[in-house]
Amino acid sequence: MDIGVIRERGAFDRRVALTPPVARRLAGAGHTVWVETGAGDGAMFGDTEYIRAGAHIAYSPEEVLQRAELVAKIGRPTLQELALCRPGMALMAFYHLAVADRALVEALTERCLTAIGCEIIQQDTGRLPVLAAISEIAGQMTVPIAAHLLRSSSGGRGILLGGTPGVPPARVVILGAGAVGSAAARTAVATGARVTAFDNEPSKLRRVMEHVRGVETCLSDEDAIAEAVAGADVAIGAILVAGTRTPHVVTRAMVESMKAGSAVIDVSIDQGGSIETSRPTTLAEPTFVYKGVTHFCVPNFTADLGRSSSVAIAQAMLPYLLEIARAGVDGAVAGCAELARGVYTLRGLPAPGRRK
The missing domain is CATH 3.40.50.720 (NAD(P)-binding Rossmann-like Domain)
Structure with a gap:
């Protein structure tokens, strides 16, 4: 599977969703990893480190979003970023939809996107591992x-x-x-x-x-x-x-x-x-x-702690990224209950259990 990460564009956000060690794990499992140039700079991870880890450098967010089937982010995607996404893509991020603008939900629906909220991935014990x-x-x-x-x-x-x-x-x-x-x-x-x-x-x-x-x-x-x-x-x-x-x-x-x-x-x-x-x-x-x-x-x-936060988040996201890349979105959601609990929309439709 083609997996991508783009630079966080929130003001003062120095984090990145994929670190070079995590990119290496994904590439080692046979997947293609696309990293927007400079995505790791705020966390002190240079493009060269990603290349050494087996990732490919893309020179714009558009390139990543056009190539990737699964994108990892930290902050919720912007409307401009969603407009660049291909229908059917999956994006993992901290959406916090309870306080998000309604236009974000509408964009996810219109673009037929799968939105996986890192903050609501939940284990059977009730623990929220990524959060x-x-x-x-x-x-x-x-x-x-x-x-x-x-x-x-x-x-x-x-x-x-x-x-x-x-x-x-x-x-x-x-x-x-x-x-x-x-x-x-x-x-x-x-x-x-x-x-x-x-x-x-x-x-x-x-x-x-x-x-x-x-x-x-x-x-x-x-x-x-x-x-x-x-x-x-x-x-x-x-x-x-x-x-x-x-x-x-x-x-x-x-x-x-x-x-x-x-x-x-x-x-x-x-x-x-x-x-x-x-x-x-x-x-x-x-x-x-x-x-x-x-x-x-x-x-x-x-x-404000770009490197430590990036390492913590990337390590926590890794098992779910690997499962989605291995089984596909549908297979991963069907086979992993904790991941299924984190789905806001599935190809633009409210996930089962979230329909009102």
Whole structure:
């Protein structure tokens, strides 16, 4: 099968969906890999590395999209990119269709494309393997971001996350104990911060307690969340309801109760945000202040760690790319339940289970 990857064109996105080692695995399995020139530059993977891995370099996105039967991306494809796709092609990407423009869905339908959402590929256990790979990085990133936002020069409270002898640590509240929340809790506790994690599933809280010594846990309850957020120096939104818009669990009133100079980091902004006062920002202008509380709400902020994020995503995508390339789209969807759960559209039609 001809498999392609094009350069990510989102502002400040330095990631690439296929790394040279993954391209080598695909080429070694007998498939032809097409890489748009410069696609890996942001992640410090040069064209020469792809050539050595057995891939072919294409000199425009048009060339890749005209040659490939299966395309791997990270950010959702643009309407311009979809217009270049041949009918019947398959594209794997993080679509986040719950918050996408309706025109994107219409384009997938009109072009008879198969859209596979990396964020909803789901194992029988409920785990989202591709999303989990990048969520681990996102969770770890929230802690140095929080430390920066708390600095006086950033408009923060001027406090140290971990404290020192005689100086109390910062209070960090994490909403959600999944992949992002667990990684954030582990990293924050390691700095010495006082961390409380909320979730509505006791099993997730139990798992966090088993792996993160010193974390406090609490079942999600509006009053308990309100009390914790009011006393927090940092609130991290890490809630995910796969395939749907994230509910607001932190209300505007809760944010208004926070101390001036506190910080909010809403990782859930990719799916609409779990904090009512959140709105999408960018890596160019990552924050805004509401009622004295600094908000960091950058969708896909792992784009700023281009190489690490690319390696994690490419490795997680590889088994599904190999299966599609081996069996074809229909065969892979029929034979791999976790991949089937990730299909938004199949040759332009809503996948079974997604028809309304």
